[in-house]
Amino acid sequence: MDTLKNVTLEDIQASFSLLREMKKTFATRGWFPATSGNLSIRVRPGLEIFAITSSGKDKSMDTPEDFLIIDVQGKPLTTTALKPSAETLIHTAVYESIPDCEAVFHVHTVPNNLISELYGDEGEVIFKGQELIKAFDLWEQDASISIPIVENFADIPKLAAEIKKSLKFEVPGVLIRNHGIYVWGDSDFSAKRHLEAFEFLFNYHIRLLSIQRKV
């Protein structure tokens, strides 16, 4: 098991400041309504030590209590009164399933909730014919991407197991019905790129449907 001895204080501070910047950027976009959302990153490549947002905080505020360090079981690795995100097991499920995963981001937005509800019965939503699909490293002319949608179980271990079962190696995201999206990447940069691309596709699709008066 990886312990805190494997990382330096600088590693931890760097991961906290990276999460702080990301949190600020997403909060400015209104992606953390009502304390929702959570973010994590691997503190050092190859180690199962992660920085994650603490539970129940207003993610648009910047405080000294916003982040803590956990292991791959989701247990805090420091003595702290802070609680890791209530959805920590989803983060650890993704890190366990995707070997090169370095960052996992979760946001609740109206477009991602609408898409998850519109296509929830199908268990997936497929996008094609959009330039932004290239953000997922899909470069072919008729590339398409299918994003899995899972039901929103209140029981987090069950939800995490469901996500683990549904996630696809080549698609860096899963929608949870009427809840939000989890995305990841092999760096914080690519996880952010994936999240922005997903949200663009969702926004576009909802707006197109409403212009066409289909919703």
Ligand SMILES: CSC[C@@H](O)[C@@H](O)C(=O)COP(=O)(O)O
């Ligand atoms: C009203 S906040 C929604 C939460 O239940 C949850 O879905 C969420 O995203 C934030 O939980 P958190 O424990 O703060 O990480």
Ligand SMILES: [Zn+2]
């Ligand atoms: Zn959530």
